[in-house]
Structures are given as C-alpha cells and as structure tokens.
Amino acid sequence: MKRWLGSAGICFNERNELLMVKAHGSGEWSVPSGGIEEGESPEECCIREVKEETGYDVRIIEQLLVKETSIKGIEVKTYYFRIDTFGTSTGIQDPDGIIGATAWKSLPEVKTMSHAYPEDLDFLLEQFNYK
Template sequence: MKTWNGASVIVINNNKLLIVKSKSEQKWSIPTGGIEKEETSEEAAIREVFEETGYTITILNHIKTLSKLVKEYKVTVDYFLGEVHSGEMLNNDPDDEIEEIKWITISEYDDIDWMYPEDEIFIKSYIKPGGQYV
C-alpha cells in the first residue's frame, strides 16, 4: 500500500479563517500539502501556507493527527494551528492547484463548499460561541 503524509493548518487572523480553493475540485479547504523528503510536518505546514497563500506563519500548536485510507493510499495528516506574522495574499503554489485564496468570517463558514467534510466539522469546533475563533 502506498502512503501519503501531509500537513494542514488552521490559520486565524482578526477572527477570519484562511482558506484556499482547488482548481481541480472547485472546493475549499484550509492550506494543506504533502510532506517532502527531509522535512518535518511542521516545516511542511509552514511551507504549504506560504506556497498556497503568500503568508509566513508561526505554528502555535499541533492539534491532532488523522490517519485514514483513501483509495490505495494510507493517508496521515498532521493538523496545526497557525498565526500569520508576515506576508501578503499571493498564490505561490508550484503545483498550480490553487485557484483562489480568501479569508472568511464565521458568518460565511456554513456557505462554503468544503473539500473534506470531516475537516469542516473539525475546523468549526475552533469557533467560540458568540462568533470568534479559538
């Protein structure tokens, strides 16, 4: 069985969530990508956010690791909470897979067509009652 290891980041700034839209799927997700050889999952998370959005982030903490089977792959994804410390919105994706980047408010959250439904529920758990992200 093949394996794929990745990293995903929940990035919050001014009570808005950073999301990216896939060209091929035409759906939204948090910044996510594969871990390259000789790279830690945290390094991959930081690199992927920069490539997909133009922002440089600081990892605040590791949230969880998700493992599942997807077709012929054993997929393992490390999830992090990150904070922007510099940069500007810019698509630097070397895979040319990102169509759009945007920040969404909590009121826009349920209107998004999410690529990974299991992430949608999980990410929403980071919203405080009263409309702020944790």
C-alpha cells in the same frame, strides 16, 4: 499499501476568519495543506505549504490533531497545526499550480460552503471557539 503524509494549517485573522484555499476550477474550499517532502518535519511542511498556497509567512502555535484515514486505497496521515501569520501575503506561489484562490472565511461562510474534505467540517467549526 501506499502512504501519504501531509500537514495542514489552521489560521484565523483578527476578525475570527479562517484562512482557506481552493483549487482552479473547483468550488470546494479547504485549509492550506500539502505533502511532507523528504527530510521535512510536519511543522516545516505546514510552514512551506501555507506560504506556497497563500503567500503568508506563518509560525506554528500548536499541533491540534493527527488525522489518519484511507482515501482511494491510500493510507493518509495529516498533521493539523494552529498557526499565526506575520507580515502580508506575497500572493499564491504554488509550484504545483493547483491553488486558484485564497480567502479569509467567516464562521457562517464555513458552515455553508462546499468543502473539499467534508469530514473536517466539525473539526474546523470547533476551531472558531478556541480563538
């Protein structure tokens, strides 16, 4: 069985909006995330992926969740971290060229938007209460 390990960042701004990204040509949003590279910790992966996908430098506050699931026959393990941005975004620098947009989304928007990972919706909505 193939395995994939990744990290995702949960980040809110001062207006209690969640940092989200979407792929080119997609209407589905998700929090910034990506695969852990060889020799990288989940924390390092999170910091790198958020920088690549949103242009923000971030610091880890705490680990929130480890999601283990199976997607199309691949065992998937994703580490979710609460993070904080510092400085301003330098723009999307995604080496894979997947990310088409990044935006801060309010609670009503997150409730009604189309999600790339709909199974994460309840978890994401809970995070609005912990700001």
